[in-house]
Structure formats: C-alpha cells, structure tokens
Amino acid sequence: xxxxxxxxxxxxxxxxxxxxxxxxxxxxxxxxxxxxxxxxxxxxxxxxxxxxxxxxxxxxxxxxxxxxxxxxxxxxxxxxxxxxxxxxxxxxxxxxxxxxxxxxxxxxxxxxxxxxxxxxxxxxxxxxxxxxxxxxxxxxxxxxxxxxxxxxxxxxxxxxxxxxxxxxxxxxxxxxxxxxxxxxxxxxxxxxxxxxxxxxxxxxxxxxxxxxxxxxxxxxxxxxxxxxxxxxxxxxxxxxxxxxxxxxxxx
Amino acid sequence: xxxxxxxxxxxxxxxxxxxxxxxxxxxxxxxxxxxxxxxxxxxxxxxxxxxxxxxxxxxxxxxxxxxxxxxxxxxxxxxxxxxxxxxxxxxxxxxxxxxxxxxxxxxxxxxxxxxxxxxxxxxxxxxxxxxxxxxxxxxxxxxxxxxxxxxxxxxxxxxxxxxxxxxxxxxxxxxxxxxxxxxxxxxxxxxxxxxxxxxxxxxxxxxxxxxxxxxxxxxxxxxxxxxxxxxxxxxxxxxxxxxxxxxxxxxxxxxxxxxxxxxxxxxxxxxxxxxxxxxxxxxxxxxxxxxxxxxxxxxxxxxxxxxxxxxxxxxxxxxxxxxxxxxxxxxxxxxxxxxxxxxxxxxxxxxxxxxxxxxxxxxxxxxxxxxxxxxxxxxxxxxxxxxxxxxxxxxxxxxxxxxxxxxxxxxxxxxxxxxxxxxxxxxxxxxxxxxxxxxxxxxxxxxxxxxxxxxxxxxxxxxxxxxxxxxxxxxxxxxxxxxxxxxxxxxxxxxxxxxxxxxxxxxxxxxxxxxxxxxxxxxxxxxxxxxxxxxxxxxxxxxxxxxxxxxxxxxxxxxxxxxxxxxxxxxxxxxxxxxxxxxxxxxxxxxxxxxxxx
Numbered sequence: 001x002x003x004x005x006x007x008x009x010x011x012x013x014x015x016x017x018x019x020x021x022x023x024x025x026x027x028x029x030x031x032x033x034x035x036x037x038x039x040x041x042x043x044x045x046x047x048x049x050x051x052x053x054x055x056x057x058x059x060x061x062x063x064x065x066x067x068x069x070x071x072x073x074x075x076x077x078x079x080x081x082x083x084x085x086x087x088x089x090x091x092x093x094x095x096x097x098x099x100x101x102x103x104x105x106x107x108x109x110x111x112x113x114x115x116x117x118x119x120x121x122x123x124x125x126x127x128x129x130x131x132x133x134x135x136x137x138x139x140x141x142x143x144x145x146x147x148x149x150x151x152x153x154x155x156x157x158x159x160x161x162x163x164x165x166x167x168x169x170x171x172x173x174x175x176x177x178x179x180x181x182x183x184x185x186x187x188x189x190x191x192x193x194x195x196x197x198x199x200x201x202x203x204x205x206x207x208x209x210x211x212x213x214x215x216x217x218x219x220x221x222x223x224x225x226x227x228x229x230x231x232x233x234x235x236x237x238x239x240x241x242x243x244x245x246x247x248x249x250x251x
Numbered sequence: 252x253x254x255x256x257x258x259x260x261x262x263x264x265x266x267x268x269x270x271x272x273x274x275x276x277x278x279x280x281x282x283x284x285x286x287x288x289x290x291x292x293x294x295x296x297x298x299x300x301x302x303x304x305x306x307x308x309x310x311x312x313x314x315x316x317x318x319x320x321x322x323x324x325x326x327x328x329x330x331x332x333x334x335x336x337x338x339x340x341x342x343x344x345x346x347x348x349x350x351x352x353x354x355x356x357x358x359x360x361x362x363x364x365x366x367x368x369x370x371x372x373x374x375x376x377x378x379x380x381x382x383x384x385x386x387x388x389x390x391x392x393x394x395x396x397x398x399x400x401x402x403x404x405x406x407x408x409x410x411x412x413x414x415x416x417x418x419x420x421x422x423x424x425x426x427x428x429x430x431x432x433x434x435x436x437x438x439x440x441x442x443x444x445x446x447x448x449x450x451x452x453x454x455x456x457x458x459x460x461x462x463x464x465x466x467x468x469x470x471x472x473x474x475x476x477x478x479x480x481x482x483x484x485x486x487x488x489x490x491x492x493x494x495x496x497x498x499x500x501x502x503x504x505x506x507x508x509x510x511x512x513x514x515x516x517x518x519x520x521x522x523x524x525x526x527x528x529x530x531x532x533x534x535x536x537x538x539x540x541x542x543x544x545x546x547x548x549x550x551x552x553x554x555x556x557x558x559x560x561x562x563x564x565x566x567x568x569x570x571x572x573x574x575x576x577x578x579x580x581x582x583x584x585x586x587x588x589x590x591x592x593x594x595x596x597x598x599x600x601x602x603x604x605x606x607x608x609x610x611x612x613x614x615x616x617x618x619x620x621x622x623x624x625x626x627x628x629x630x631x632x633x634x635x636x637x638x639x640x641x642x643x644x645x646x647x648x649x650x651x652x653x654x655x656x657x658x659x660x661x662x663x664x665x666x667x668x669x670x671x672x673x674x675x676x677x678x679x680x681x682x683x684x685x686x687x688x689x690x691x692x693x694x695x696x697x698x699x700x701x702x703x704x705x706x707x708x709x710x711x712x713x714x715x716x717x718x719x720x721x722x723x724x725x726x727x728x729x730x731x732x733x734x735x736x737x738x739x740x741x742x743x744x745x746x747x748x749x750x751x752x753x754x755x756x757x758x759x760x761x762x763x764x765x766x767x768x769x770x771x772x773x774x775x776x777x778x779x780x781x782x783x784x785x786x787x788x789x790x791x792x793x794x795x796x797x798x799x800x801x802x803x804x805x806x807x808x809x810x811x812x813x814x815x816x817x818x819x820x821x822x823x824x825x826x827x828x829x830x831x832x833x834x835x836x837x838x839x840x841x842x843x844x845x846x847x848x849x
Contacts, residue, residue, distance in 0.1 A: 004564075016759045031565025033506060033598050038566075044762075045711035050755045052762040056302040057473045059509045060596070061402060064302045077507070080599055104444050105760035111298040112421050124410030125362045137359045139371030145364070152364045152406075153399070156301050188362060 036076035052106040063157025073159035121180040126191035148185035160214035171207035174214035259447040267453035271295035272303030274643025275459030276408035277668025283415035308401025311393030313658040314351035335652025336792035340828035378657040427694040435639035436685035446758030452685035467613035468718040477769040478776035480645035490813040493618035495783035501547035503612020524559040548611040572606035619647035626671035653792025706750030782820035
C-alpha cells in the first residue's frame, strides 16, 4: 500500500511587494491519499515556506481553499493525489488562484472583493412574512423545502463564478443569483418584488449563457444552473408565488 | 521589506468583536437589533465570516421545545451537569438551557433552513447523553439543518450582520489588548492583506476567537484554531480557566481528522486492531463498541501504544480500523450515507468492502477565558475586567465543565452571544470614550523580533513537532512523567521558535509570519494546558490521568492558570457554582456530586 507518486506542481505566484508574477515548479513525492492542501503544507515545511495559500476547515465545508487545478476550479482539501492523477491523467499540475477577485499573494485572492457581489443581492430575509397566529415558527413542509434546499447548501467557494463564461464585469455571478433565488423560494420572505428586481436587473440572470459550467464544477454538486433556469423562464412571477406553487421541470 | 510596524491608523467604534463565528456574530446582531446606532466592528482571522469554524458543526442544536409533551428543561440541565462530570456551573446551565428554545425560534424567524417534519415543524434528533426523566429514556432534543447545522447558523447570522451594518475587518489578527486604568479599551489589529497594524479603540471588546485544536496533531478543528484568544488574555496577564479540559472524539478519520460519528458504532461498526481482533471486547465486555466516548478513545490509544495499530504511510499516523463491511447496503446507503461519503472523499475508501482508518481526534476545548454567566471576563475568581467580554469556545462560563455533551456547543455559542450582547449594551450606557494610549508597543517589538531572527529552521516543522508531542504526552492519556516531559519539550520548542528566521521579511500576506505568531500562541496554550494537567492529580471528564484514574472531589473546583513569563504558570481556583443544588428545589438531589456513569 505504500505507494507514492512523483508529482510536479507548477504554481502561479505573485509577489505584491514587487508586483511580479511567475510560475514556480515544485517536485515532490506524495502518498496516494494526501490532499492538495497537504501538498501545499508539505511544500511550506520542506521546500518553500514563502508559498501563500488559503484554507480554513479543510473538509469541504467552508470553500476557502478553492483554486484552479489544470484549469478546473475545485477545493484543494477534497482533491486526493491518486484521484487527481486519475482524473487529469497526468502527474503534472498547474495550480492557479481563482480569477474571481484580485490576487493578494500567490494562491490567496481577496475574497472580500468577490463577496461584494453577494452582499448586493442581500443575503438575508429583507422583510420576513408575519408569523401565523399563535405560532412561534413558520410551517414549511419537507416537500416545500425540497424545492430549494439544495440551493441553501452553497458554501461560497466561488468555483462556479470562476468557471462561468458570462464574464465577471456585468454579471453578479451564479452563486449570487443562487443566494437571491433561495430567498424568492423561501416562503418566509415577503420582499419578493425587491428580490425579483435584482434577479432581473441588467446584472442578473439575463447575463447567463446557460452553459451550465456552474453546475459542472460545484464541489457540493448543487445544480446551480437549474435554479438560474427557473428564474430565466419566469417561474417566479411578480406577485411572489409560494414555493409550493413552483414546480420542478420534471413534475 | 514592504510595510512598516508603525500603527497605520486608528479606528473608533462602540463595540469591537474579535472573531466572527457563531458567538461573535450573534452578539453583534443582538446589539444592533436593540440599538441600531451602535458602531460595531468585527474582526476575523479567516478570509470571510462564512469561513468560520462554526460552519463545520454538523449534528444539531439541543433545546427543549416547550410544546414537547415529555421533555423538560430540568432534564437537559441534569444531562449537562452529569456530562460535565459535575464541573459545569449551575447558574450558567440554568441560564442557557432556559433560553435555548427562544434562540431556536430567533434563528428560524431569521431564515435558518431547519430540517422539518411532515407537519412542517422543526425535526428533532437524539444524541448521546441527552435523556428524559434523569437518564431513563432517550430524548429527541436536537433541532438541525441536515448535516450542516453550523453552516446554517453562520449563514443566517452573517446575513443579519450585513443587514444591520456590521463593519468587518477580514483576514486580520487580534495582536494585543489595549487597557487604560484596568479597563479594556480596544485592541491592536494586524491586517494581513495590507500588512499593517491598526489600533481599534472601542468602549467594549468582545473575544470570540474559537478553539485551540491546532495544539494537537489529529484534530477536527480548522487550520486557524490556534487558541489566539487564550494567548491574548494570557499575554495581558489575565488567567484562563480549566485549560486541561480538552475533549477528544474517539473516531476521527485519518487525514483530515473529520469526525466519523458514533452512529457508525451504533449501527454495528466494529473496531479492530492490526490483527483484526475486535478489541473492544477486552475493554468493555458488555458495552463493547458502544462504550462511552472517553473509554473508546483510551482503548484505541492503548492498542496503538501496544503496537497493535496500523501506520498510514501517507499521513504518517497510526490508527485502528473500523469495520463496516458486514453492514447491509441499506445501512450504508441510507443511514450512514454522509459519513461513508467522508471515507470515500478523504481516504478513497469504500466502507462496503474496505476497512476504514480511525484515530481519536481532538475536538473541543471546554476550558477557556473565565467569565460570568453574562460573558464578562474575570480577573480572578470574582472581579471582572471592565470593557472585556468573552463568548463561545474561547470562553468558559462554564457550561460544559470537564466534558461537553454533543449539540451543546452551538447552543452555547448563540445563547451566550445574545447574553453577551445584552450585557455589552448595558455596559455601553456608562462606558467612557475609549482613550488613545501609547500601548501596542509589546506586539510591535514581538513582530520586529520575528523579522530579525535569522536561525535556519522551519516554522511549520516546529509546529508539527509541538502537535505530535502534545498528542502523545498531554492527549487522551496523561501521567506525571509524561506531562513533565511535555513541559520541558515546550521550553525547547519555544527556544527553537525564537531563533527561527523567516524566508521573507514582507508584511503583506506573509503566511510564514502569521504562522510564526500563531506558533507563539500555540506554545502559550500548550504550556498552560500541560501545567494545569500536571496540577490536577485526578481524572475528571475528558481529563484522564493514568496515575490517578478516579475522580477525586478534593479537586472539585475550576483551575485558574496565569502565565507571567513562558513556563512560569501560577494557579488559582474558582469554586463550581452549585446554585441548583443549594436552592433545594424540585429534584435538587440530582445536582449534587453524582457519578458520571452511563
């Protein structure tokens, strides 16, 4: 079982002090179930402590360690060496920061800038519906919740935004759309009109090319494009339907 | 070198919150809901509040639903008291548990996507140690959002914080608390992206920096949980409480350390050593694999120490197996889907036909910064530090005593977040304007020292050595000689760290510089954990001494540990609050010094 791989990591680097960027090649031996975050740590401990990369939970729940590996945006904490070799059919990997925000150093991007687009879609209940009389919580059946629960699983890794072909300048991005759409579908939100205004603004779903790259790369396997398609086909009418009245495409 | 160690600017606010996870954000939102004009600044070390460690909490949130016909708050109080090995504070237990359902409602009304039952009400689950009728029956007490309850909490609270205009300083460190005449007036903050120090002056400062799991090698904690809040108060000359109370979960997945929940064993999973022997039969002939957490953790560590573990060559970690191969497809595919998925994702193992590697994993720090039941930081057993509050895992009020029950941690975060917020508001009414002072020189000298050192060593390797040593000597098993060795090793590691030079002197997003700073915090935390573990010559809750395997109620008090210089730890005591017992109310006898037996 003591199998190891000889890997070559070509990592895109950037030094904010000199404003210089370059590609640095690291060769390392690594066991089969080491993850790419472990490889970065190994480089720090054994070869080059100056390589900067970001992570937090390192088990696929926070989205901090998203990078592009051979062009594919993914979570470095979930990519095992032997899976990477099998998937990309090579032991040579080009690793770059996500292109959703300015790079701070090496693989670290300024996520705060990327999140500004999420802030703009108001990631909270703008105006909660009044509670039913006598109840302390809203009643939402599992069936109702099922319509949008997948969209609540977004971890804000911005892989979808990175893969999106609609461009970054005009479009708020797939994950921002998802955050807005969740709250149109959530029966607790009263401010449906305000939400729809954002979704159908000139930075909203009209920018989407329906290429489905977002769904393809989502590490949480959320079908982001499905939710955007619902909005594009006008499933959420101006009066703000209850989620129970929205149907899935296959219903 | 780009950037300078000078203070680039000064920011003024009413409330400075350090740490933007569950506790910090709940506190911020409470303050702004009650008094929208309050100027709140929240600092987080991660790149965005959504990346906080709270978001990894899976299971649920314990709270007694007043509509539940069987469950009562007194049962939950009893379970918490018993679980704590009689070392939680009863005033805190009462306060948190009586407020718990209100907090669930608060979160639901603000958009948390709780899982629902067929009637559309909140679903509930059961967890170990939660019972009805004082241990007689299983309680279904935990509400949840699928397997991502913590993420739901962070998403909801972050949204509310954005809605109410909290200013965030992301990817920033809290470097040094600032005081004026014994009153906390803010904190010196180091902004990583800009590579500069800013002084944030605040009428009230709230510490909510989370845990210290990175002290240990295998941990469920995120990369940033380096005990910064504990180090911050220690460096300010204040004590921490019960640092020796550290919880280990018996089965972490080798590699990422993620929890492989008890469910694996309750569904029939069997622990095996390298000879494939089902070894739990030797340690707990009756309960076998279903024995309590601490017993299972010790059994696994004993097997590993007796060379009956298996070495994972990739991670260099010895482990035992959990065998799930005999379980039906239904159990694998439906009941254990998520956990089985973790083995697939992080170890490339199919639990249906392969053995899965597990090892006890550090999980939670019960100890922390001593506070009142309102989150006010205490100088000693009773006096408070005006203007300074601590909430969540970095704090010890103490709700968990020496052992925390499942689903009680995120409950503590949000309830204490709210109480802290209420108290901060009260304090703001009379708090004077924060006065600028010449403080902050200590830290800048410290950073200058990091940049000046030129020894050839590697910060990452020193950190790994520290973590391996703490796991071996101050982990699941502890003994007089082992801990004494640990204290000596820590001194050596500290000396190594002090000499280690950095490969880059830049201040901008210099990860190595940050890790150097974290290493000092890890060393400080490790030292107080070890020193307190040495002092407590008994076993209590998660603190297990091989040489003193029984609880000894001569030690029925909280440890207070302060450290004026590295390695020089002084001790005090805080009595355990037993107000429920002393009130002689209904069932008061359940709240005496009872045995922790399940």
